[in-house]
Amino acid sequence: MPQTTETQRAWRTVLARIESDLLEGVLGPGDRLPSERDLAADLGVGRSSVREALRVLEVMGLIRTATGSGPQAGAIVIAAPSGGMSTLLRLQVAAQGFPLADVVQTRLVLEDAVAQRLSTDPARDLAGVRGILTAMDADGLTAPEFLALDAELHYALAEASGNTVIAATMAGLRTAIESYVLEGSARIEDWDAMAARLRAEHHEIVDAIDAGRTDAARVHIRAHITGYYRAAGLVPETH
Template identity: 70%
Template sequence: MAALLRLQVAAQGFPLADVVQTRLVLEGAVVAALGADPRRDLAAARSVLDAMDDDALTPSEFLALDASLHYALAEAAGNTVITATMAGLRTAIESYVVEGAGRIARWDAMASRLRAEHRAIVAAIEQGDGAKAQALVVSHITGYYTAAGLVPGGA
C-alpha cells in the first residue's frame, strides 16, 4: 500500500487539501488511540523531539525530523495500515511543508512554536488524554498550513 501511494504521488500528486484532510483524520485518530493505550511506547517520538531541539537545524532538516515525529507516533499506535498510509503520504507531506517553510518570514519563531506544539501533543498522550492530544494535533496541522499560506480558507 505504501508503495502504491508513493507511486500515486510521483505520478500525479494529491491535492493539498486532500493530504491535509487525510492527515487530520489519520493523525487525530492515532493520537487519540495512543492517549487511551497505557501500553504505548513513545521512546522513538521522544528521541525525535530531542533532536528537534537543535537550534542549528535548517528548515529542511527540522521538517524532516517533523515528518519522522509524526511517523513515529503512527508507528507507536501499532496499526500497520495506518503506518503504511503515513509512509506513503510522507513524500507529499514533506514537499508541502518544505514549500510552506519558504513562505514563513520568521522561521526561528515557527520552529519554536512547532516544538512546543509537538511536546504538548506528546504530553497529552502520556497523560492519557487522547481527546486533548487529538485537538492539539488538529490545531498543529491546520495551524502550520494556515501560517504557511498553503490552505486558502483553511483545511
C-alpha cells in the same frame, strides 16, 4: 517492446490467483508460492508471464524471491503488510500528486485516530517519539532538516499506534507531506519563531498523549496541522 493484450492478461491471471490464495488464507506470511512451472501449468500461461507477475509482487513488497535450491529458494510471502501499500501510494503521489487540501484532510483523519489510540493505550511506547523530539530541540537546524524530523515524528507516532494501515498510509504520503511543508516554509517570514512554535506544539501533543488526555491530544494535533498550513499560506481554511 510493448506487451500484447494476451501477455498482460496472462500475468494478471497469475496475480489474481495469488491474490485469491492470500485472501482465502491458502497462502500466508512465510509460505512458499508454487514453482513457476506448476503455476504456469495450473493456470495455462507461459512461465514468462509467471515471472512477470512475481516481479510485480516483489516490487510491491509482498514476496521475496531467491534463486537456487534449499529452504530459502523460490518465492516466499513475507510479513510486510505495509510494504506494498506504501510503495503504491508513493508511486501515485509521484506520478500524479494529490491536491494539498486532500492531503491535509487525510492527515487530520489519520492523526486524530493516532492520538486517540495512543492516548487510550496504557502500554504505549513513546521512547522513539521522544528521541525525535530531542533531536528537533537541537540548535542550528535548517528548515529542511527540521521539517524532515517533523515528518519522522508524525510517522513515528503512527507507527507507535500499532495500526499498520495508518502507518503504511502515512509512510506513503510522507514524501508529499515533506514537499508541501518545505514549500510552505519559504513563505514564512520568521522561520525561527515558527520552529519554536512547532517544537512547543510537538511537546504539547506528545505530553497529552503520554498523560492519557485524549481530548487535549486530539485538539492539539488538529490545531498543529491546520495551523502550519494556514501560517504558510498553503490552504486558507480546513474543516
